[in-house]
Amino acid sequence: MTFHRSTLQRLHIILTCLASVLINVHALAHDLAHAPLETSAGGVTQTWTIGGVERTAIVHRPREKPSASPVILAFHGHGGSARNVERSMHFHSEWADAVVVYPQGLLTKSARDPQGTRSGWQNRVGEFEDRDVAFVDAIMASLRAQGWVDDTRVYATGHSNGGGFTYALWCARSSMLAAVAPVAAGSIDLAKLTPLPCMHVASRGDEIVLFARQERVMTAVRRINQCETESSAWASDASKQCTLWESKVAAPFIAMITDGGHAYPAAAPALITRFFKSQSKVAKATVSATEPIIADDAAPSIAPSQEAKPQSTSPSPPTAKRPRQNGNGNGPWNNDVGVFRVTDQTQKVTRVHSFERAGVASVARLANGELLAAFQWFPDSLAVVDGSNESAKPAVNDAFDKIALSRSTDGGASWSAPSSAIFTGLTSTEQHPFDPTLVVLDDGRIRLYITRNESHDFSRSTPSIGSAISSDGATFAIEPGVRFAVANEPVIDCAVTKLANVWHLISPKQLDSRSGPLAGKAYHATSSDGLIFTRGEDIDSKNNDRWLGAMVTVGDEMRFFGTGDRGVWSARSRDGVTWTIDATRLTIGGADPGVVILPSGEMIVVATVMKPRAQGANSRDNSPRRAINQSPPLAPR
Incomplete structure (x- = not known):
């Protein structure tokens, strides 16, 4: 069924009078967005019907009157819920000007849940007939119909299975996204990824998605994003280490590493928000390694003039030490036997x-x-190039x-x-x-x-x-x-x-x-x-x-x-x-x-x-x- 805008307005008035609640009806090719069912900390639970299946999400809108806004899609893990990640991720509190959507997954079979008794997401493109990609399409279509979407600033993040779906969404809808931030997740479709700004959050003690697996994913993403071999500190303290790799194609990568387990890190929302605020499809800028952590709405948008440029390929000064091999940042070289x-x-x-x-x-x-x-x-191993010998080259490790x-x-x-x-x-x-x-x-x-x-x-x-x-x-x-x-x-x-x-x-x-x-x-x-x-x-x-x-x-x-x-x-x-x-x-x-x-x-x-x-820590x-x-x-x- 297709409604013209005037029809929608009249229907809206009728339903408002009858139900005494605000109900938005939007004409879409494959779904019908219904009224908010309940209120949650300023958000509303909205329903879509896609292929005969009812899907819901908690939606936080920054103001009453629609205007083009950044959109964050935040996905829970397997066995989780939209309600739980609304509390743990709280992106609507971190970025008050953004539309934040916490979708609810469907019952999903997995290696840890072979009977499919808990909610989750597809992990790869084409799985479950792309039911979750279609769900995202429906969410975005309804928000666009209302005038809420700034299409240069659409972001996706998720925890565990939700992070895996974030990678799948990167494969399926990369042109829609400005940046992604998977947390405690792996990817099955790495070969299908194209460069996109990414922040990956991992914990060394993760007992569900093993840290070694996530290390391999992060290494592959840096290669896909054509990141520089050199890295720099982005935001680190005793509880976390954030490392930035700039990109030759304006697709920087940040690894946030903690010593925790599989649980969602409390520090993640503020840092992911900081990263998202620095990225847009108009200007995918380099991420400043010296920029202070900004966890409120004061973080400025990146102007086009700040667009990233490839780093100079001119040689380092003759006396500079250069690594023989890429052993900086996070990787298996950070472990011992x-x-x-x-x-x-x-x-x-x-x-x-x-x-x-x-x-x-x-x-x-x-x-x-x-x-x-x-x-x-x-x-x-490091090699020093002798300034008196211009032909000298660093040895290969x-x-x-x-x-x-x-x-x-x-x-x-x-x-x-x-x-x-x-x-x-x-x-x-x-x-x-x-x-x-x-x-x-x-x-x-x-x-x-x-x-x-x-x-x-x-x-x-x-x-x-x-x-x-x-x-x-x-x-x-x-x-x-x-x-x-x-x-x-x-x-x-x-x-x-x-x-x-x-x-x-x-x-x-x-x-x-x-x-x-x-x-x-x-x-x-x-x-x-x-x-x-x-x-x-x-x-x-x-x-x-x-x-x-x-x-x-x-x-x-x-x-x-x-x-x-x-x-x-x-x-x-x-x-x-x-x-x-x-x-x-x-x-x-x-x-x-x-x-x-x-x-x-x-x-x-x-x-x-x-x-x-750190030095002086108990090595035993x-x-x-x-x-x-x-x-x-x-x-x-």
């Missing part, structure tokens, strides 16, 4: 060593009794984001300086090996199981498990073929051990190459030679622990040590299918543990741990509350 000694009887944990700027570690005891550790390494090795000759008390593993037999097009798992063979040789990818772009090829062999623990020859792969599914960061005459391989399941490991789910495969693995029955422990870690053989059983929210957990099995979870956990606040059991019965555990916050904090959930670094690198 902690080395812990665990007593056999009391399970007392003592931190004995650290490998700085490292993660995804493995450890093994060699035939000569030495310990060998392997890990992903991000050394912070070839060790950055490569597998490194270190040895201990005293049972793990001290370790040699890390050195890069040498690989022979790599192809010219494949991603450099990552995520090492050490295994000592019966003949004393060392096999390194690794994650391999045929290209540097995860959207073009699917990672799988490969291996390399070494007789000296320094130079590894790539073994031909694939050890284990699943068609069209990423297999990353495996654990391997041999029980009797059977090799067992476990790898955590993931939604895609950029996601973190799924809780409780893993692949299990077996082999007679450690080279050709056959997929068996998958593991589903039906808990919130991740099968991301290490596996060792003790007597007639295997033990797995994995990543958990409350410390390193362990389980026992004799067949790799049926596992018994141990009642106690190791009080190690780290992730992706590697384990070796010494002849004394003691264990040496290597795990990815958070760096101390083993509390599980500080645990992070590490998963593989993002490719392309």
Whole structure:
């Protein structure tokens, strides 16, 4: 049904008289916007019918008389509600001149809610027939019909699943948006994104959307937005760190990092509002790194004259220090590998060593009794260009984001300086090996199981498990073929051990190459030679622990040590299918543990741990509350 404006006005008067409430009716191609149903802190609950399904949202309008205004769309997480995020996000209080819409999701199935008993959003373009994209279209059409929308200043933000939908909306409606701000979220459609100003909020202790997964998403977004390699502080204090990357195409990226969990950070609304106020489709300006935090309506709009321009490409002064590789800002280089000694009887944990700027570690005891550790390494190396030699160039940090090795000759008390593993037999097009798992063979040789990818772009090829062999623990020859792969599914960061005459391989399941490991789910495969693995029955422990870690053989059983929210957990099995979870956990606040059991019965555990916050901070904090959930670094690198 189509109404002319005069018809709408008459209908409005009639309905107002009959119901004694204000009801706005708008003619849209596919929906009918109804009257406010209830009032909420100055907002009204409005209803749309789309494809026969009733959708609602809480709408805050800044004034009675419509005029072109910025619009913020704020989406709750899975299991949340518009009412809850209206209170927690409160953008209507942060930006009083903006129209703020808190939409309500529909019942949605997810990995954590397979029955679909809680409300949520689509995570990718085309999912659920784009029901939520259509909902946004209806909201925006009705606001435009009323004269409320400044189309140069439309923004989207969301928490968790709502942040995932924010990324999906970026894919589907990038031309509509001036900027986005996902919080505690990942993206499935990264390959479809085009440059757009973005602020991503993440917490290191996020137990739902793992911080490592969000790191990979943020790295990819910076690449998509053509951001500069150098970063600058934007807004930081003891509770958060905000880092800005300027963009060559006026699409700056800001990462806000906290030490919290999955909960929505209290500091986020003010900072997201500050970011949104600086961005418009008329002039996507660079974001000032020195601008004071403005959490009220005094923040000025960005004028066209402030439009961002690419930074100069002229060389730095001869005496300037320049990083060999991009290791600034937030990334896996902000983690360390902690080395812990665990007593056999009391399970007392003592931190004995650290490998700085490292993660995804493995450890093994060699035939000569030495310990060998392997890990992903991000050394912070700088080169100084000598001003007297104009032809001098900074050296390339070839060790950055490569597998490194270190040895201990005293049972793990001290370790040699890390050195890069040498690989022979790599192809010219494949991603450099990552995520090492050490295994000592019966003949004393060392096999390194690794994650391999045929290209540097995860959207073009699917990672799988490969291996390399070494007789000296320094130079590894790539073994031909694939050890284990699943068609069209990423297999990353495996654990391997041999029980009797059977090799067992476990790898955590993931939604895609950029996601973190799924809780409780893993692949299990077996082999007679450690080279050709056959997929068996998958593991589903039906808990919130991740099968991301290490596996060792003790007597007639295997033990797995994995990543958990409350410390390193362990389980026992004799067949790799049926596992018994141990009642106690190791009080190690780290992730992706590697384990070796010494002849004394003691264990040496290597795990990815958070760096101390500042100089003088307690670097031996083993509390599980500080645990992070590490998963593989993002490719392309």
